[in-house]
Amino acid sequence: MLFLRAAALSCRGLPALRCLPAAYTGSRTTANVTYIQGQSPVPRIREYFYYIDHQGQLFLDDTKVKNFVTCFKDIKFLIFFFSRLCSNQSGRYEEDFPFLSLCGRERNFVRCDDRPIVFTHLLQSPATSPGITGITGDQELLSYCGGAEKLSAPFRPEALYMHPVSGRVYHPCSERGGGVGLVRSALAIELSPFFVYATEHGQSGQPTHFLWGGQKHTLTNELAGCFPTAEEGSGQKDELG
Template sequence: MLFAGPCTGLRGLLCLRTVRLVSQCGTRSNVIYTQGQSPEPRIREYFYYVDHQGQLFLDDTKMKNFVTCFKDKDFLSFFFTRLRRNESGRYQEHFPFLSLCGRERNFLRCDDRPLVFTHLMPALSGTKMGALRNGALGSGDTLQRLSFCWGGDKLSVPFQPESLYMHPGSGRVYHPCSEHLGGVGLIRSALAMELSPCFLYPPEAGQSGQPTHFLWAGQQHTLTNQLSGWFPPEDEDEPGEGGVG
């Protein structure tokens, strides 16, 4: 664990080195940074990356996996609740999001979306996901929440079943989030697979078409597909990436 708590920074914990960023498409860009660099007196800058499973890393971490990602929920909450679009004039093209922590600037890039929903939190303590799907809570319960970026109950939004959106090109599933975080959050693969049996499709399309409804907590929700407006039109024609999630 690199952080003892929020806003402690990385002073003395990192080997400062210059990094040439490799974009996710595999081509090298010309952006160069040094972790912990100080472009102005008493200002420090750090660079982070979020993968499609919602795990947060230092951007220059060579082996990105569960062992090397940040896990402290207090730090994750502090980082993501302060995350905004990067309008600082620095690194905007390569790190489109920025989390400010006092005199620290924490730049962020992402594999897909900066916010990734990782867990569905039951409305009642001890309630299992299967029971929720089967309508055990009845139609009036609205307390279910989606937790994001491994923050548990410190980072969550109300679950809106009707607002789920399955991208027709990639098959990934998305859910609304705050507009300052991009308006759309990705649902990580494991959770998307749990939710996939609840999608309903037109009889003539089978499961190869676009779902029209979502069956949840005893109700059949008509999908609004309003999130489609957040994706460029050309994205709709991209080939799939292995199905749901």
Template sequence: MSVYRGHTGIYRADECLSIGAISVYGGRARSVGPNAPALPGPLPPGVASPRRRFRRRFRPERRHFRAGPSAGVAVSVAMRLPVPLRLQLRPGAAAAGPGYRQGQSPGPRIREYFYYIDHQGQLFLDDTKVKNFITCFKDVRFLAFFFKQLQPNRSGRYETQFPFVSLCGRERNFLRCDDRPVVFTEILPGTGTDTGTERLLSYCGAGDRLTIPFQPQNLVVSPRNGRLYHPAPTRVGGVGLVRSTLALEWDPCFEYELGPAQPPTHFNWEGRRYRLTGELLPLLHGGESADVTVTPCQG
């Protein structure tokens, strides 16, 4: 068995066949053993190196390679693999995440994409490695359309991993959640009322394109996780999570008649004192959803 020596240790030839071994194979190396192949010498002008031929053929990510003669040795070994085994070295072929590929086509003219929404109401592609405000979706029109089409996933595909799906023609956009698919992100002034005092709750970062009437009396704190919830559209379960920054802003408005260790009993809002009904508690524990009117999208 041929082996190769690098600055991090000695590796057998079959250990150099994976993409991970190529990245580890970073320093200058030399061959050892009676049958070990010699390191490749300088190439004639105009001849592509084994590394370049490998990249041109399989198009791996740039970070999978490191400069140095040892990388060329490992790649030359990989190029001598049988075709079926070479295909396993394609990035993503054996590491497709939780059994899917973004944009995969399970049928004619069908595309599937996979998303994730966190407890702050930020939407990401599910396989985004760093999830923060910079990498989340911010286009208001896209967010409004996406969540307006959202419904329980009864497609027969990924129902356990992604319990919701947003359909756009033949495109399926599967969604999984940190908590709930609807996260209320801000409160807006009321519109279209005689008094002008009714407020609207906006959700999932879509501004005034996705709103429901604010119902202070139906706020509820979950005894299981201490998070604050509010009624949401029926098609997504009837319960939505209130973003933590908004919940902290409302914290002084709650009263605890039964003691600070018990859930709040009243909510003071704009000069009125509301007794909390607790109607959402059964929904948080798997009951049926309540009926909530959704304000039509504008624009």
């Protein structure tokens, strides 16, 4: 993991070199938590801290300027990192970094702007999909967090859910990734013309159907229960995605 991280960091360009763990000596305070990248709370254990934005880009949490230049882009590293992502039940930083990606003696703590799984592209599944269970060659995939088909989930158009307050669009993902993935704004905008709304409410209400593949899919809204009730009833409408 250390080798993959170093290789990935080297691809981010000179402005990001200051974020190399080996060169980082100061501490970082986020809300009520303080840490040092690469800290060793017990012998032979190292801890690192990451952040995922609403575009699905992965950063070291203490990166000051978070954009496409400073995010991790090495596909092998991203696949390795996200394939090991799970809920943080380590007893450390659980409230501030609710997800964890383990690699041997490394603990990689993760927090996110919205959801750790962010779907970025809609792909046609390859004829053969090694490592992707239960997917046939003609099935569409939602790819997430820069991993192409190696990080993907079968696209279920009926399961798309548009949040009534934020307007963001969500789709189911694996339980390890939290069960709910965010659809990146650019992809959500591409999908938005296919939502169908009840005539009496127009686009001010919730969509009821989704037109896809020559079919009119009834939206199940199965993800509605994954959001707190207070979140459903307050706040301003956000940009789509």
